[in-house]
Amino acid sequence: MPEATVDPRRRVPRTDAVLTDPRLVDAVARLGRTPVRAAVAAAQQRARAGELAPEQVPDAAVAALPPTPGGLRPVLNATGVVLHTNLGRADLSEAARAAVAAAAGHTDVELDLASGRRARRGRSALAALAAAVPDAQDVHVVNNGAAALVLAATALAAGREIVLSRGELVEIGDGFRLPELLVSTGARLREVGTTNRTTRADYANAVGPDTGFILKVHPSNFVVRGFTGAVEVAGLTGLGVPVVADIGSGLLAPQPLLPDEPDAASTLRAGADLVIASGDKLLGGPQAGLLLGERAVVERLRRHPLARALRVYKLTLAALQATVTGPETPTWRALRADPGALRTRTERARAPLAAAGIDVTVVESVAVVGGGGAPEAELPSWALSLPHEYAAPLRQGATPVVGRIERGRLLLDLRCVPPDADPALVAAVRAVAGR
Ligand SMILES: *Cc1c(COP(=O)(O)O)cnc(C)c1O
Numbered sequence: 320m321p322e323a324t325v326d327p328r329r330r331v332p333r334t335d336a337v338l339t340d341p342r343l344v345d346a347v348a349r350l351g352r353t354p355v356r357a358a359v360a361a362a363q364q365r366a367r368a369g370e371l372a373p374e375q376v377p378d379a380a381v382a383a384l385p386p387t388p389g390g391l392r393p394v395l396n397a398t399g400v401v402l403h404t405n406l407g408r409a410d411l412s413e414a415a416r417a418a419v420a421a422a423a424g425h426t427d428v429e430l431d432l433a434s435g436r437r438a439r440r441g442r443s444a445l446a447a448l449a450a451a452v453p454d455a456q457d458v459h460v461v462n463n464g465a466a467a468l469v470l471a472a473t474a475l476a477a478g479r480e481i482v483l484s485r486g487e488l489v490e491i492g493d494g495f496r497l498p499e500l501l502v503s504t505g506a507r508l509r510e511v512g513t514t515n516r517t518t519r520a521d522y523a524n525a526v527g528p529d530t531g532f533i534l535k536v537h538p539s540n541f542v543v544r545g546f547t548g549a550v551e552v553a554g555l556t557g558l559g560v561p562v563v564a565d566i567g568s569g570l571l572a573p574q575p576l577l578p579d580e581p582d583a584a585s586t587l588r589a590g591a592d593l594v595i596a597s598g599d600k601l602l603g604g605p606q607a608g609l610l611l612g613e614r615a616v617v618e619r620l621r622r623h624p625l626a627r628a629l630r631v632y633k634l635t636l637a638a639l640q641a642t643v644t645g646p647e648t649p650t651w652r653a654l655r656a657d658p659g660a661l662r663t664r665t666e667r668a669r670a671p672l673a674a675a676g677i678d679v680t681v682v683e684s685v686a687v688v689g690g691g692g693a694p695e696a697e698l699p700s701w702a703l704s705l706p707h708e709y710a711a712p713l714r715q716g717a718t719p720v721v722g723r724i725e726r727g728r729l730l731l732d733l734r735c736v737p738p739d740a741d742p743a744l745v746a747a748v749r750a751v752a753g754r
Pocket residue numbers: 463464465466491536537538539565566567568596597598607608690691
């Protein structure tokens with residue numbers, strides 16, 4: 320402890336002296352000077368306030384270093400929500416991570432190495448996507464699903480009408496309302512039918528010379544039950560205008576595990592001219608807006624000036640290709656995880672915590688798909704149940720763990736936690752408990 324008679328401010332070590340600590344020299348090489356100096360300044364401030372002894376300043380600075388240079392902190396998703404938008408939706412596969420790292424430097428993203436000439440940007444990723452959905456004559460990729468909708472509405476319907484069922488005027492989340500987005504492009508919405516029922520005749524009566532396209536939106540985050548009726552894509556063809564289907568979640572082909580989720584291949588086979596989907600939902604890849612469909616329609620989108628403003632970064636292209644061609648993604652591993660195996664993992668995680676005297680039990684849990692997809696699908700799961708007071712410190716630990724509060728307890732559902740991270744999760748709980 321500082322001696323009461325000496326003003327501790329006098330004895331706080333100078334920045335240059337603290338920065339000679341080898342751990343901080345190493346941190347400057349890894350993170351840059353700015354964050355390291357900030358950590359040192361914070362430690363010096365604590366020493367001046369009498370919270371630390373002067374000789375503790377280097378240790379405190381090391382402890383205050385940011386864990387990653389990028390600012391975004393990796394967290395363990397123990398929420399039981401597979402595609403959690405606040406946690407960045409899909410967890411990229413090892414293959415996609417490797418692809419991102421490999422593409423980080425200079426790449427041939429727009430250059431044909433054989434001829435030395437400029438080439439179509441991202442042609443390799445686009446070819447991989449097209450190969451994965453043979454029903455699509457052509458494909459294009461933009462920043463996200465919302466950007467894909469904006470591009471389609473602008474290129475195919477600006478100053479004209481988009482015919483859309485009143486039952487599909489949806490809000491995706493966080494105030495993102497699809498009708499407002501569409502109107503912002505200069506297209507007019509021609510709403511047809513009612514909230515619960517829309518027929519083919521409703522569409523047919525609305526279609527005219529001013530129609531840009533019929534839009535079919537998958538109401539991905541809610542269901543309407545009772546006296547309902549909607550027209551599927553197959554029932555909207557033959558009206559003389561393009562049919563655009565926003566399927567939302569981004570399955571490329573049908574998945575027996577989620578039979579109610581639409582997929583790109585089936586939607587194209589049903590007659591859609593253009594399918595719009597997200598890359599970071601059920602595809603399990605990077606944030607991206609996928610556009611798949613008729614050659615002439617996709618070509619119009621690609622050639623529109625707005626396409627340049629919505630184009631994707633090389634890292635996205637690399638991650639997308641690796642996701643489409645690579646092994647099973649963490650998203651699908653989490654969706655398919657066997658409840659019995661999850662229970663075993665959860666019991667195994669509980670044992671050392673209980674032995675350390677922590678108030679922890681193993682409880683049944685229900686995990687969900689999330690990301691505004693498959694709202695009805697319930698995935699039986701298992702969770703550690705802890706006092707709710709653990710929630711905040713666990714979120715702010717060295718390895719942040721995000722769970723969910725249910726009936727006054729903190730549940731840590733292991734379904735979306737990579738199995739090799741179980742020891743880190745256990746260590747994080749022990750650190751909070753101090754045991
Ligand atoms: C998620 C979703 C979108 C938006 O996609 P982003 O990739 O999040 O921009 C649009 N439409 C539907 C039906 C969706 O589910």
